[in-house]
Amino acid sequence: MDYMIGAMIKDVPVRMFAADTTELVGEAQKIHSTLPTASAAFGRTLTATALMTMLLKNENNKISVQIKCDGPIEDLLVIGNTNGEIKGDIYNPHVHIPLNQIGKLDVAGAIGKGTLTIIQDLGLKEPYVGTVELVSGEIGEDFSYYFSVSEQIPSVVALGVLVNPDGTIKKAGGYLIQLLPNHSEELIDYIEKRIGEIPTISKLLDEGHEPKEILELIFKDYKVTFTEKKKPVYHCDCNRDRFERGLISLGREELTAIVEEDGQAEILCHFCNKKYEFEKADLITLLESIEAK
Template identity: 45%
Template sequence: MSCNKPEQKKGVDYIIRATGADHQVRIFAATTREMVDYARQIHHTSPVATAALGRLLTAGAMMGSMQKGEDDLITLQIKCSGPMKGLTVTADGKARVKGYVENPMVMLPPNKAGKLDVGGALDMGVLSVIKDMGLKEPYMGQTHLVSGEIAEDLTYYFATSEQVNSSVALGVLMEKDNTVKRAGGFILQLMPFATEEVVEKLEKNIGILPSVTTMLEEGNTPEDIIRRVLDGMNVEIMDKVPTSFECNCSKERVEKAIISIGREEIQSMIDDGQPIEVNCHFCNSHYIFTLDDLKKILKKL
């Protein structure tokens, strides 16, 4: 297995979960620079691919923390017609997240606003949200991409698939050397009993809010961002959840996958007389199985 992975600073990235306006709204805000830069390093992503994956990782981490059970899994998958081709992110109830881009090397000129053109890199496509809560069948909701900028696409998903009025903001700011300078976001959701007065106040607050990366660059923490979004309302911070990029792949898990393909396929690999290499999409780890390894697996069968 390849072990020369960059180190990710744990305990730096986190999510704040809070409620406001006497529980009429709930809000999640995150800072995710470490996980996004770690993903950039292991997947060798271009700046626009880093921005897209970073936004989806941030959203996935927050949506993972929304799950009731720690072992519940949520997968966000985008299949698109643009040169990025697609992205996949999976998170659990502890906000441990992993993800990858189909075409990590995609390069595009900046958009009209001079920003990284994530929308152009994705273009038209479909967003799928799959929730595995340990039931017989996972829940899946699907919507088409409305902008390809990811935050707007998730706002649309919440409204149409989950019937929850939400506001999603996500951002990744790159340094000149293409490392990640800032990353984070927030997800605001209205409870069904939210009053018109609260809705109007939120619309006004969000309307004058700078971008997430601007707020982070100004030194705002997730707690500060929540207070700015809910300005003029009472805020109750529920808890602080650490979040990081973590993959649970291992040689043992890969071995189980090899076992699942059956005796004939494994015998065919042995007959080829060459070791096989299995690559994990999520974290780019490489696992080598020698002929002896394959023979031992066959014996287990």
């Protein structure tokens, strides 16, 4: 079962999070009908966003992760909130390209060059916005780079998605380790050494290691104390009201044209594929609400 967990080590300036996101990514794969390479790219981004929701402190805080790229996927958007509710949209879900040189799903090839933008709405007057160039397109490294450059927090982000031969998700998950102020060079060396020694995140997930075990494995010489635990879920908060407001915002002229030319409107939510249908009478009511203003 999916879960995310936070952990710390007494008197050591480090914080860490790990997640099993198999169900979350599985749900996203079904909703968006992603093909394997796209599933891996989307799944890694969903997992990174889920891990980042562990950093949110207050109710109603929100994180939006946007990848704009020149590879066949073109565009990815994932949004998460404090409750671990995650939703995403992928511009081109039907991307499946040959495996890379080491026989893995070629996420970097599907992403290409581009930017990673993270918008954190922490309930302040302005959201915190950071953009970095993609350094590898493998997503984990790109998030590490984002944290180091944009937030000046040296971080390790490892993300993995395993796809079954039938295209469904076998396993997904990852971890995030962040060094806090006053950390020593020895601590950096230790983490780098341990990450080099342990299997890759994909292998760990495939072997059935739980998020808790993965953190304990990395910091095997320390006593890891677990803190908050959350369940990540794929959840879209769309509703008819929001799409009504969207139609109204088109303005009188455009809405009149829809009534006259199409006589109805059908809107698909990009995040969950739910269909909202507006009959002619509904559209006329919306039009009247504009006239009344």
